[in-house]
Amino acid sequence: MSATSSPHKFEDAAYTEEWVAYNEKQYPQRAVFIEEFVRTLKLQDGALRVLELGGGAGRLAEAIQQECHVDSYDLLDSSPAMQRLARTRLSSSKVTQLIKADFSDAKWPDLVSSEYDAVVTMQAIHELRNPAAVPLLYGQIATVARPGASVVVCDHLPVEPRHRGLYMPPSAHLAAMAAGGLANAEIIRVSDAMVLVRGEVTAARPDADGLFFWSRA
Numbered sequence: 727m728s729a730t731s732s733p734h735k736f737e738d739a740a741y742t743e744e745w746v747a748y749n750e751k752q753y754p755q756r757a758v759f760i761e762e763f764v765r766t767l768k769l770q771d772g773a774l775r776v777l778e779l780g781g782g783a784g785r786l787a788e789a790i791q792q793e794c795h796v797d798s799y800d801l802l803d804s805s806p807a808m809q810r811l812a813r814t815r816l817s818s819s820k821v822t823q824l825i826k827a828d829f830s831d832a833k834w835p836d837l838v839s840s841e842y843d844a845v846v847t848m849q850a851i852h853e854l855r856n857p858a859a860v861p862l863l864y865g866q867i868a869t870v871a872r873p874g875a876s877v878v879v880c881d882h883l884p885v886e887p888r889h890r891g892l893y894m895p896p897s898a899h900l901a902a903m904a905a906g907g908l909a910n911a912e913i914i915r916v917s918d919a920m921v922l923v924r925g926e927v928t929a930a931r932p933d934a935d936g937l938f939f940w941s942r943a
């Protein structure tokens with residue numbers, strides 16, 4: 727499957743603000759999935775160092791910080807307009823660090839910390855616009871997270887023909903986690919045309935060549 731370009735104009739502040747409001751209205755089920763993120767992270771012991779990829783305006787970050795014991799929260803996004811909204815929403819947070827980076831660029835791991843306890847992403851993994859590239863992203867995540875760290879991913883499901891090659895069915899999420907070297911991949915929730923999956927970083931690093939060839943399949 728090949729990559730397609732994103733139709734979003736997240737470089738445009740007015741578009742981004744309007745899109746965030748539309749997204750919240752269009753997908754009220756996000757609230758239930760955000761609760762599932764929180765529930766899943768609460769199962770981990772100790773204060774969490776969290777990385778969120780494509781964190782947008784910071785809604786998930788806010789909920790996780792309110793409900794979980796968070797030591798640091800790195801919110802990575804490529805859109806300065808989104809980051810401005812996140813900065814406002816999280817203005818009282820003492821643990822958030824905004825990181826401007828592109829998670830489709832092989833060098834993004836150099837711009838973040840390491841030894842994360844949890845890496846989360848919501849409605850953003852499809853922004854790779856290429857499901858075949860997802861295992862490679864998981865392999866990169868494994869280089870910045872500690873063994874045993876949770877990788878928790880939520881995205882839309884493909885329910886219309888135009889979603890093919892954009893959103894992934896639950897089985898493809900599990901396969902991508904396994905191909906990306908994550909262990910114990912499991913589906914946490916499927917409902918309302920969305921899915922939440924969790925995998926675990928292992929001590930063994932994934933084979934970079936294997937991931938490269940999987941991503942070209």
Ligand SMILES: C[S@@+](CC[C@H](N)C(=O)[O-])C[C@H]1O[C@@H](n2cnc3c(N)ncnc32)[C@H](O)[C@@H]1O
Pocket residue numbers: 736779780781782783784785786802803804805808827828829830831847848849850853854
């Ligand atoms: C559909 S929005 C979801 C935002 C947020 N996760 C949420 O659920 O509200 C996708 C987000 O991913 C960001 N994004 C898209 N492609 C990206 C990339 N290659 N690297 C980093 N961020 C990206 C966008 O700027 C946007 O904030």
